[in-house]
Amino acid sequence: MSGVFAGFATIAVVIGLGMLLAHTRVVDANGQRVLSAVAFYLASPALLFVTLLGSDLGRVFSLNVVAIVAGVAATGAVTLVVARVRREDVGRSVIATLCSSYCNAGNLGLPIAAYVLGDAALIAPVLLLQLLVLQPLALTALDVAVSPVRLPLGRVLTRPLRNPITVGSLLGLLVALSGVALPDAVVDPLALVGGMAVPAMLLAYGVSLRLGPLPGRGVSAGDLGLAVGLKLLAQPAVAYVAGRLLGLDDAALLAVTVISALPTAQNVFVIATRYDRGVLLARDAIFVSTLGCVPVTIGVVALLA
Template identity: 70%
Template sequence: MTGVLSGFLTIAVVVALGMVLARGRVLDEPGLRTLQSVAFFLASPALLFTVLQDSEVSDLFSGNLLAIVGGVLATLVGTLAVCRVQGRDTGSTVVAAMCSSYCNAGNLGIPIAFYVLGDTALVAPVLLLQLVVLQPLALTILDVTVSPEPLPLANVLTRPLRNPITIASLAGVVVALLEVDVPDLVVDPLELVGGLAVPAMLLAYGASLWLGPLPGRGVALPDLGVAVGLKLLVQPLAAYAVGRALGLGPDALLAITVISALPTAQNVYVIATRYGRAELLARDAIFVSTLGCVPVVTVIVALLA
């Protein structure tokens, strides 16, 4: 479990540095928005392209993917039911759904897959699902939601093709499928810029903790409890159940359960702030689910390894 704890510690240190920058007024509210915009429009697309273009197609499309989809669907159904009862608007419902289903498969999932599961490629299916399906769908709905007037159908359908994150993700998958050898002249600058994505998201997240209300004070506790409970308990249990039904082996069951129990990803907060929907819920869900992920993953490994 050393790798798991090391991954969490690394995240905690960078988040703390963001808080220090905010406390020292190096990052104020306008600076925070700028940092979030750089992460959203430049660094994240570059990172996603470089990650996906190196993926093995056989790793992307596997039985593990079906089990992970089952876990995501379970949390989405639960979130939609709760939000409907609460009468939430569409944009806030989308962010709440991402809080309960969108895994931190990048900066936390990769080290956990390496140290705990022994193979970083095991994260590829959830990356594919999130970057090529869930995120473009969520961004399209949010784009339509924040638009001041109804958008024509053609505009809605082509909206994902004008979002930098979606474009980069799709381009990475196409390159992987076609096995295109991208020149170093193109990949090297993208990797350099993409290296900014995770630190920028973590620094922005830490600054937001200092500049905004303390976690737990800016959002209703039942809302936070539902999001975190779905993320850390329902999603891994549902993924495990689907994996068993599909006849996956012990190693695959361990992999999909651990990956499904990963906490809410930091870029959910970046997206929430970009569209001005459920920002505090996204921020607090990331904070609490990251803390809660440690004992949950520990129990999963103890039971299934």
């Protein structure tokens, strides 16, 4: 259980440092955009390349992933239906869907998998699912949404191949599948640059918290409640039920439920900032779901462990 609190404490400290930088006027709104841009275009692709390079790809093809996918699909579908009924902007609808279904599998999921579930490799399948399926789809939809002209089908289909995050992920996967061992002269600089990704995301997020409206004041309570409720309650519940139907054992059920209950990932805020769609919703959903994840995770472990 100490791993849960350690993961949350680390995130809170770095976000607090971002707020301090904004409060002391060391970093302003332009600086926050620079941090987000560095994370999006450089650090995140490098981090994802190195992460996927060392992943156990055999863990992707398991029933655990099916249960997790069920939770993601359910919450994403509900969000899209609500957005359709409300006739919301496509770009904002995509960000809202990410808020309700895209979990913090990296900097928070890894310590929770290691210290609560006892196996850090359990987080690899959801990382790959998000990096290679959800994120490319979302980025392609956002590219189309912000384009001032109607894009030809060929350009739409090839958009993911021109996105730095998707390219980094695909290259890492291809190298891992090939079995080629890259020299340290290649991997070490990428690992060093990738180390900036999470801190840059968290610092930019902290700056936004300090400079923007307080959480809960910049977005309607209904929109925020829907996103956070789907993420923390509906997604793990659906994953648990799907796991039961699939016949997963108790350990696997605990794993898929805890992983599905992870809060909204910080890079959703980076993506929202990059495309200028649903920025406040992303920021507030991350903030509230990260706080709410603590009691939810403790409750899940207490009930299922």
